[in-house]
Amino acid sequence: MNVIIILILASLGVALLFLAGFIWAVRSGQYEDTVTPSIRVLAEDAKPNNSETNTKPK
Amino acid sequence: MAGKPFCCLGCQTVFSLLQENGLGQFYDLNVAPGTRMTGAATAAKWVFLDDPAVRAQLLDFADDRQARVTLQLPAIHCVACVWLLENLFRLHPGVGQSLVNFSRREAAITFAPDQIKLSELAALLAAIGYEPQFTLGATEKVQPSPLGKRMWLQIGLAGFAFGNIMIMSLPFYLGLDSFNGPWFKSLAGWLGLALALPVVMYSAADFWRAAWVSVRQRVLTLEVPIALGLAAIYAASVFEVWSQHGPGYCDTLCALIFFLLCGRGFQRKTYDRLAFDRDYKEFFPLAVMRKTAAGEESVAISRINTGDCLRLRHGELLPADARLIGGTACIDYSFVTGESEPVKCPIGERLYAGGRQVGGVIEVETLKPVAQSYLATLWNHEAFRKPRDHELGSLTNRYSRYFTKLVVGVALGAAGFWWFRQPDMAMKAFISVLIIACPCALALAAPLTHGTAQRLLARRNIFLKNALVVERLAKVDTVVLDKTGTLTCADARGVEFIPVTHLVTDSAGRASARADILAGPDKPPTARADARPGQLPPAEARWIYSLACSSTHPNSLRVAKFLGGEPLPVNGFKETPGMGIEGEIEGHLLRLGSGSWITTAVRGDACPPNNSSNSGSTVAVAIDGAWRGEFRLENSLRPEVEQLITQLGNRFALALLSGDNERAAALFRKMFGDHAILKFNQSPADKLNFIRDLQQRGRRVMMVGDGLNDAGALKQAEVGVAVVEQIGAFSPASDVILDAAELPQLARVLQFSRQAARIVRLGFVISAAYNLVGVSIAAAGWLSPIVCAILMPLSSATVVAFTCGATVWLGRGLKAGRGLVDGTQRRRRQLSALELQALPKEVA
Structure with missing residues (x-):
């Protein structure tokens, strides 16, 4: 039956990792604005040929 | 760039700027992206941003x-x-992320101050069409808490503990404890206590604090029994685990805290785009130009002194009461009074803060500091200091007063009963009653009903400041409406064209023609002398439309909307502020504007009168130097207003307040009936006092208004409803922001909020029924963790399902609105065809 203790502790450990991840996400401000990211993904990255020919010479 | 139509030089500049910098993709992301350019931005306009004091106020953070x-x-x-x-960052090397x-x-925006000054950054943004808005209010804005x-974090922690403890408690629910042996029970118990401790300390912190506050103030709010119940559950769990009786009730405890927090979070829905607490500062500029011996300098609003000489250009706002000392002033007081027609003022005239100059440069001498000016004094009224969102009178708290006394009474009764029968059971019964009677379901009923109602209304473009407004709406018994801008509006329906032939023969018939237009679209004007609306030849109408489209002046927009059609290219477009617009279309020179301005370009004997009418406004038209006639713009009733007044009149006492004169009194008397109070020529302070008088006579008032002139009344009323043409545009401080198109739904909204209040009461009944069962079990001393773990979440779930379901079901009667406000689709639909055509298009 000792195996159940190991299992409980392991599952608790995994759960705590997720909790830590959640706390990190909240503290880094990922829950502040939930609208803009959903819009941002709709814009694709610049087309490679476009950006190369048109980039301003430095 | 050939083959691409541009509405103006500004759009063309933006297009070439973006192409040069490899940002041409901008034009692929949306059919017609970009915003309409509202005039060339000058760098000088932003100089005030480099003033160290202003700069320090604006920057979030700065180092070298x-x-x-x-x-x-x-x-x-x-x-x-x-x-x-x-x-x-691709447009300027000084811009970072x-x-x-x-x-x-x-x-x-992060930027390098040594490479790009704040004023240059603002000018860059303005040049690509995103003109930053700097208002006095924004600098005083506290950082979001x-x-x-x-x-x-609180919800996440509670949810985490709830899930994990419940999994560990599963064997006990299924009666497997004998199989696992006592050591497992105590392990699960201790782990549960350990996991629940941060939940009790951190997640439930607000409940302890609120309960402590209400105990100190000797008011029994709902937090008191909640805190009592939570404390009892944790104490009982510690006792059980310590004495090795069982695994404790930590699963139930965390579940309760989790549900309670979710309910609170649900209620705390706000709309970021909408500001419900705006005051005049929100649209005062940060700085104005002050005339000095050396020329002029930019000075922050707060540093304006009495006697300063200020220079105002076209479109600038007067921040303090002042006297006109130079220039031709034409002041638009629409922010203050709601009246859209600018007022011409002679030299020496007193001008009031909040007026906007239309036309050329004027010089004024300030008479009062900003904080003591006409507009500011309204906000110093006590109505603006009274706290609005006190929850003490709320439905939940009225019930909770009885509830707390009852629970403590029953708990003591049960303890007393067992004391004489079986003393060891007394403590258990006492704690059990406190545990099971924890008013979780009771606490959830109101937030969820109101929160759901708030969301349903928001989908119909009716935005409530917070969920508590639903409860206040349900109590309203008197509705006070503003006239101009609320019941009436300036749109295409109030426009008519009077050809020159009718105008020259008659000028006495005008007054009668005008009074009829207010009667609305259903009743065509009848008693009309000689001034009949005429038809323009289609070709001319199209020219005028094309010219009117090119300007953003409200009168031009209304004329354009009235005529409709397809625009033609305009050459040599020129706008003379305060006068009119001119341009060449298909070889014809067109002029649209005030009568006196048109005269200067008109040949021949037929000239428009110089004294343009005093009520409503007119736009004169000249084509190729010949006066063609004029457009008359009048306010007309919004659609379905009459039905709304009838519906409201059946249930509420009605009143109408208007800053306007009495010329439409007869019409509104007929609409409102004989009992309604109609008041005209009301100043903002009059409106506020009228509402307060009603309240002193015991009425609960809802004020419906729009402009800043209603701001005092909106704030004083139990519920202030601001009617706006465009969601997100300026609205005065209010509890409800209503899209003008949804105004006819107002009676239905009030009915819906009363139904919501009934749902909350039914939720209380359900929760009371569960408590009756639970408390009976507890008082009898039969409470076990399994009963707790089933009964308590079940009662919460029933209340949640009932309140949300019933609210949604009742809300289905509200007519569907125009869709969600946030999101790009809505906005694109909002752009009228007119605007879209004027935008640059990339033809791939």
């Missing part, structure tokens, strides 16, 4: 190498906007 500023960019409206602004917050219409983050 970089600085960060959060700018309000109201023009943000689609995917392309977000993309362009976040690629701003920029991050857009779409729902707040904000961009946080960390309440949001805290709430998320």
Whole structure:
């Protein structure tokens, strides 16, 4: 039956990792604005040929 | 660039700027991205931003190498906007990262102050069409409190503990404890206590604090029994685990805290885009130009002294009461009075704060500091200091007063009963009653009903400041309406064209023609002398439409809307502020504007009268130097207003307040009936006092208004409803922001909020029924963790399902609105065809 203790502790450990991840996400401000990211993904990255020919010479 | 139509030089500049910098993709992201250019931006306009005091107020953070500023960019409206602004660093080497917050219409921009000054950054943004908005109010804005983050952490922690403890408790629910042996029970118990401790200490912190506050103030709010119940559950769990009786009730405890927090979070829905607490500062500029011996300098509003000489250009707002000393003043007081027609003022005339100059440069001498000016004094009224969102009178708290006494009474009764029968059971019964009677379901009923109602209304473009407003709406018994801008509006329906032939023969018939237009679209004007609306030849109508489209002046927009059609290219477009617009279309020179201005260009004997009418406004038209006639613009009733008044009149006492004169009194008397109070020529302070008088006579008043002139009344009333033409545009401080198109739904909204109050009461009944069962079990001393774990979440779930379901079911009767406000689709539909055609198009 000792195996159940190991299992409980392991599952608790995994759960705590997720909790830590959640706390990190909240503290880094990922829950502040939930609208803009959903819009941002709709814009694709610049087309490679476009950006190369048109980039301003430095 | 050939083959691409541009509406103006500004759009063409933006297009070439973006192409040069490899941002041409902007034009692929949306059919017609970009915003309409409202005039060439000059760098001089932003000089005030380099004033160290102003700069320090605006910057979030600054050191030698970089600085960060959060700018309000109201023009943000689609995917392309977000993309362009976040690629701003490609336009200027001094710009670093920029991050857009779409729902707040904000961009946080990092930049190197030694490479780009704040004023240059503002000019750059203005040049690509995102003119930053700097208002006095914005600088005083407190940073958003960390309440949001805290709430998320509290809910997350409670949910985590709830899930994990419940999994460990599963064997006990299924009766497997004998199989696992006592050591497992105590292990699960101790782990549960350990996991629940941070939940009790951190997640439930607000309940302890609120309960402590209400105990100290000797008011029994709902937090008292909640805190009592939570404390009892934790204490009982510690006792059980310590004495090895069982695994405790930590699963139930965490579940309760989790549900309670979710309910609170649900209620705390706000709309970032909408500001419900705006005051005059929100649209006062940060700085104005002051005339000095050496020329002029930019001075922060707060540093304006009495006697300063200020220079105002076209479109600038007067921040303090002042006297006109130079220039031709034509002041638009629409912010203050709601009256859209600018007023011409002679030299020496007193001008009031909040007026906007239309036309050339004027010089004024300030008479009062900003804080003591006409507009500011309204906000110093006590109505603006009274706290509005006190929950003490709320339905839940009235019930909780009885509830707490009852629970403590029953708990003591049960303990007393067992004391004489079986003394060892007394403590258990006492704690059990406190545990089971924890008013979780009771606490959830109101937030969930009101929160659901708030969301349903928001989908119909009716926005409530917070969920508590639903409860206040349900209590309203008197409705006070503003006239101009609320019941009437300036749109295409009030426009008519009077050809020159009718105008020259008659000028006495005008007054009668005008009074009829107010009667609305259903009743065509009848008693009309000689001034009949005429038809324009279709070709001419199209020219005028094309010219009117090119200007953003409200009168031009109304004329354009009235005529409709397809625009033609306009050459040599010129706008003379305060006078009119001119341009050449298909070889014909057109002029639209005030009568006196048109006269200067008209040949022949037929000239428009110089004294334009005093009520309503007119736009004269000249084609190729010949006066063609004029457009008359009048306010007309909004559609379905009459039905609304009838519906409201059946249930509420009605009153009408108007800053206007009495010329439409007869019409409104007929509509409102004999009992309603109609008041005309009301100043903002009169309106506020009228509402207060009603309240002193015991009425609960809802005020429906629009402009700043209603601001005092909106604030004083139990519920202030601001009617806006465009969601997100300026609205005075209010509890409800209503899209003008949804005004006819107002009676239905009031009915819905009364139904919501009934749902909350039914929720209380359900929760009371569960408590009756639970408390009976507890008082009998039969309470076990399994009973707790089933009964308590079940009662909460029933209440949640009932209140949400019933609210949604009742809300289905509200007519569907025009869709969600946030999101790009809505905004694109909002752009009228007129605007779309004027935007640059990339033809791939």
